[in-house]
Amino acid sequence: MKKKTVLSSYLPDSSFNHDEHALRSVGPMEPVVKKMTRTVKILLCLAALVALAGCGIVPSPSAPDNGTDQPETSEEENMKSLHLHIDETEVPISWQDNRSVAALMQLAADQPLIISASRYGGFEQVGPLGQRIVSDDVQTATTPGDVVLYSGNQIVIFFGTNSWSYTRLGHVDLSEAQLKELLDKDNVLLTISRQ
Numbered sequence: 001m002k003k004k005t006v007l008s009s010y011l012p013d014s015s016f017n018h019d020e021h022a023l024r025s026v027g028p029m030e031p032v033v034k035k036m037t038r039t040v041k042i043l044l045c046l047a048a049l050v051a052l053a054g055c056g057i058v059p060s061p062s063a064p065d066n067g068t069d070q071p072e073t074s075e076e077e078n079m080k081s082l083h084l085h086i087d088e089t090e091v092p093i094s095w096q097d098n099r100s101v102a103a104l105m106q107l108a109a110d111q112p113l114i115i116s117a118s119r120y121g122g123f124e125q126v127g128p129l130g131q132r133i134v135s136d137d138v139q140t141a142t143t144p145g146d147v148v149l150y151s152g153n154q155i156v157i158f159f160g161t162n163s164w165s166y167t168r169l170g171h172v173d174l175s176e177a178q179l180k181e182l183l184d185k186d187n188v189l190l191t192i193s194r195q
Contacts, residue, residue, distance in 0.1 A: 085191040103133035112193035123160025
């Protein structure tokens, strides 16, 4: 008479841990499995270190370490050193903190930028920068006093309003009447300088 095999004894028990059983049943392979587990842990730690290193602060190439303990000049202080003249009048301006303004600061580092601007549309003065700089144009509704970059190579100052795709550079902090007095003429000379 043949023995009957009872399948229920081969079904896994709900408390049976397959992973633990697999590791125990390895026998001579157990040191290899432990070594692989250690290698995976080391690789994960290295990946985490690389990811964290990528989040670190990288020194700016424009501010080399000269070995002194002098405080570094902040971007805000740099922007305060960027001045705008409309003809002979220096105007108060609040510059944006963006890549386009940083490019203007670079251009004006050695000598002032002088831009011959012309009235356009009865609400703005537009002048060629003479070269293309980085821009991040977005649809913008301008107000009197806004200073923007148009097409990456033209500076525009508004004494009225408009809506177009521009990169904001700053805002001249004068009243609309003062802006019209300075800008509502055929041509003006814009000077951007660092002092």
